[in-house]
Amino acid sequence: MGTKQRRSVTVRAPGKINVFFRVGALQDDGYHDVASLYQAVSLFEEVTATESNEFSVRFGGPVDVSGIPLDDSNLALRAAKMLAAHTGYTGGVELSVLKRVPVAGGMGGGSADAAAALLACDELWGTGVGRSTLHALAAKLGADVPFALEGGTAVGTGRGDELSPALAKGSFHWVLALPDTGLSTPVVYRTLDQHREDHYGDLGPQPEYVKVDTEVLQAVRVGDAATLAEAMHNDLQVAALRLAPELIEVLELGESRGALSGIVSGSGPTLAFLVSDAQEAAELKGVLTRAGHRALTVTGPVVGARVLDTH
Template sequence: MTSTSQGLPVHARAPGKVNLYLGVGAVGDDGYHEVASVYQAVSLYEDVRVWRSSEFSLSFSGPIDCSALPTDDRNLAVRAARLVATAGGVDDGVRIEIEKSVPIAGGMGGGSADAAATLVACDALWNTGLTREQLHGLAAELGADVPFALAGGTAIGLGRGDELSPVLTQGRFDWVLVLPRGELSTPAVYRELDTHRERHAGDLGPVVEHPSVSTELLQALRAGDPELLAESLANDLQAPAIHLSDELSDVLELGERAGALAGLVSGSGPTVAFLAEDRESAIDLQIALSAAQLRAVRVSAPVHGARVLQLDG
């Protein structure tokens, strides 16, 4: 008799991410933008535990206020569980508990990490035996960031961000994240980008239809060189995010004055990621930012994607 049949949970974990680069193309007729992104998985995790149940349910714990999050089929984790059940021919439900550490609407893909961890947890709970390719197919149905949360490491994302190619990365990179007190809506940030580009079309010129990742950034990752990487970090959504949340510019300035090699808004924000030279520099930077009453967390990267940790909670 397996541990899962005794009513014990399967525990899975998936990482949040930072965007080392995010180039955004022109808005298409379908309302979506083609992007070129470089994701890096960081050691700030979502922990998901699942139990066999007669119905689908979801609850939250951890340091993040989740009171505004839906716990029904609007939540990616519940949708992920239902996809695994359908793909595996499972009639049972599942009780999901998520211990959240990644900020909500913070540009770090916390909801996508929840979904990715739920996929692998439910696959293990029900012994559905889905292949990695099948799980990635389900992840792509759930959203652009979910396949990367499943894969982890460092990767280029094209199209809507879900066409992934792994990036050869050497060594370890040390980051300090300033976690937001508030939230930014991803659609609102993209709308602000479109408005900014329309407003300044004469100065900016035509928007690139198919953005791409710079060779310099990829070389810095292959070399494991944080100083070279700092020179190539970029995010087209940073300016519109700052326009919607102007305190981000103060945070960026403070971190760079405190010794960061570079800082940038992660994804659509408002999390700000600072690249440090090494572990000791990251500790100093975290102390300086915390002294300024900011929620600063030190993480390393790249790390593994979603995986089952244990079958007994």
């Protein structure tokens, strides 16, 4: 008779790049107001949720997964447990994650895992909570999780958790350089605060509230890479480059060899180079690879978390 085959559901969710990122002044509670334009790109995490009595998570894939926590500090595991608690589901789940988004790379890979876990468990358990509840649960897990559920292009404001879709046309071509160093987001923020303090004379006070520049929204609305290249900006870049100065050389290489513009994505250290077309992307990837850097080509925007298959 054999053992009963356990059911499983596989969900794919995208990594993202921050095309624009502005950070307001450090507030009394230790947080910053941020304004970001997110774009989901064609580098996907795949999470398979399999029926189980216990909760567990494991990782594999082409990126180094050795440093990822497998306990309750893991975002995907927390997502699954949160959904179970919310719906009163009494079983567990075995999560298996195929990682392609670099760990601690500023591309929201952990958030994509959490978004995929939410959707996969909802499907597997038949809890059927619906998109808006999944969204509310995602928001509790961090600013990037609701975005990974939705995908596309969106503006994040406040603490990054208030998301609104941005009108976007066409497709943008990116080349990503993936350095071996990981950067910790809290450390990058602290370094930014320190930098602003050190250079207060030149920089002056920071605004408390920030927003995404109109030029950026305009550029994605018409799908114009050259205009977007002009408007791309990341306040965290100065801090990331201070912590990992070796990135400066890579940025300069990319910009001198065909990129319209290059930027540190989010808190880094991933670098995103915007190029005009697929041909340019392939050429720049070659340049970076020959110089000894890990590089990938991706396009954006792409859709958010989606069920791939059910067994």
